[in-house]
Amino acid sequence: MSTQISAPPSLPLSAILPTEPLLLMGAGPVPIPQAVAQANGVIINHLGPTMDRVIQNVKAMAGYAFQTRSTKILGLAGPGSAAMEMAVANTSWPGRSVLCLKSGTFSGRLGEMAQGVGADVTILESEAGRPVFAEQVESALAKGRYDVVTMAHGETSCGVKLVDLPEVCRMAKAHGALTIVDAVVTLGAMPVPMDEWGIDVCLTGGQKALSSIPGVSICAFSEDVWKTVERHPGPRPHWCYDAVRAQRFWGEQQYHYTAPVPGVLALHEALRLVAEETLERRFRRHEMSSLAMQAGLEAMGLCLFAPKDVRLNSVIAITLPKGIDSASLRAYMTKSFRVEISGAFGLNIVRVGQMGEQCRSHNLFKTLYALGMSFIHEGAKLNMSAGMSALEQGLAGDRGETFVD
Numbered sequence: 001m002s003t004q005i006s007a008p009p010s011l012p013l014s015a016i017l018p019t020e021p022l023l024l025m026g027a028g029p030v031p032i033p034q035a036v037a038q039a040n041g042v043i044i045n046h047l048g049p050t051m052d053r054v055i056q057n058v059k060a061m062a063g064y065a066f067q068t069r070s071t072k073i074l075g076l077a078g079p080g081s082a083a084m085e086m087a088v089a090n091t092s093w094p095g096r097s098v099l100c101l102k103s104g105t106f107s108g109r110l111g112e113m114a115q116g117v118g119a120d121v122t123i124l125e126s127e128a129g130r131p132v133f134a135e136q137v138e139s140a141l142a143k144g145r146y147d148v149v150t151m152a153h154g155e156t157s158c159g160v161k162l163v164d165l166p167e168v169c170r171m172a173k174a175h176g177a178l179t180i181v182d183a184v185v186t187l188g189a190m191p192v193p194m195d196e197w198g199i200d201v202c203l204t205g206g207q208k209a210l211s212s213i214p215g216v217s218i219c220a221f222s223e224d225v226w227k228t229v230e231r232h233p234g235p236r237p238h239w240c241y242d243a244v245r246a247q248r249f250w251g252e253q254q255y256h257y258t259a260p261v262p263g264v265l266a267l268h269e270a271l272r273l274v275a276e277e278t279l280e281r282r283f284r285r286h287e288m289s290s291l292a293m294q295a296g297l298e299a300m301g302l303c304l305f306a307p308k309d310v311r312l313n314s315v316i317a318i319t320l321p322k323g324i325d326s327a328s329l330r331a332y333m334t335k336s337f338r339v340e341i342s343g344a345f346g347l348n349i350v351r352v353g354q355m356g357e358q359c360r361s362h363n364l365f366k367t368l369y370a371l372g373m374s375f376i377h378e379g380a381k382l383n384m385s386a387g388m389s390a391l392e393q394g395l396a397g398d399r400g401e402t403f404v405d
């Protein structure tokens with residue numbers, strides 16, 4: 001038989017990838033530790049005693065990262081958005097009403113997903129560059145009756161943090177509504193104590209503050225909310241993201257679908273490194289790193305988009321000075337310094353990530369230097385030495401030691 005479609009030129013990956021890897025300092029994915037990269041190259045059977053041990057460990061370590069005693073911790077093959085989909089699709093259905101707190105692309109996406117499963121969705125939108133505040137939620141809850149309240153702890157698209165999250169969760173509970181919290185850019189970077197704050201469904205992706213690979217995510221359900229999940233009237237809209245089916249694999253070691261084995265192993269290593277570092281030290285590293293970077297950027301003469309009281313430490317949004325083009329700035333930075341940062345979803349900003357392995361002093365100095373020099377190349381007037389010095393001082397720590405190595 002003759003083939004009708006001829007073979008394309010077979011280009012090896014090495015001909016496509018940069019010879020020297022780029023330093024990923026954008027909004028994710030982020031650099032991964034060696035142990036995570038190695039685990040991602042291993043394949044074992046997705047069922048059987050070895051995988052069972054891996055899953056038990058992943059659940060125990062994820063329980064630590066989420067600060068929950070719930071046993072309904074489900075990993076899934078898919079991006080952070082798939083975990084959002086799992087959270088929404090198992091708690092919302094036609095006849096249920098959802099209040100979506102929106103301050104940008106990702107918090108708004110939860111509302112789109114709730115509409116997608118046929119729920120009755122009300123959007124409570126914040127002022128631009130601000131989160132939704134507790135008083136706004138209080139008045140929305142007083143006016144309507146809601147089954148679910150959705151929110152993103154960190155809104156990556158504009159670098160804003162939902163600072164009232166614990167209070168919002170308390171209010172929702174008092175109102176009889178369950179809460180879905182997207183902690184994709186905050187889990188592992190700052191406290192998200194699921195049980196203490198009374199979060200019902202909390203989710204994250206692998207590629208952000210956990211410093212694992214993209215494509216394997218985690219969705220944790222509280223024991224309380226599980227009763228709601230089980231009473232979904234059906235038909236369940238997402239077979240793969242059906243939490244009850246997923247629990248067969250994650251809770252009972254039975255087949256659901258073929259698990260993304262290397263990604264789960266990578267996640268195991270990423271979570272192990274979180275436990276080894278301890279949450280306390282990890283949060284301190286992230287905070288110190290981000291505050292030092294913010295100080296460096298401001299001392300250089302750049303303006304940060306989000307006001308300090310609501311600024312998200314894990315993704316710093318920098319307002320572009322007049323006349324500076326985001327694409328041209330980033331292209332120059334990548335070509336000349338091998339450092340990548342992120343553009344934006346329609347806003348006049350660029351974004352620098354401060355998650356996981358990004359928060360290491362060598363990465364910070366390289367990034368701030370590369371960014372400053374690229375801005376200057378594009379025509380901005382900046383004070384490089386003031387910026388680099390502020391970064392150095394910010395990292396010096398309380399006792400003159402550098403914490404962020």
Ligand SMILES: Cc1ncc(COP(=O)(O)O)c(C=O)c1O
Pocket residue numbers: 027028079080081082084106152154155156157182183184185205214
């Ligand atoms: C806060 C937040 N939620 C959800 C997502 C979606 O994650 P993914 O792109 O892996 O689907 C992102 C991605 O940047 C995010 O920042």
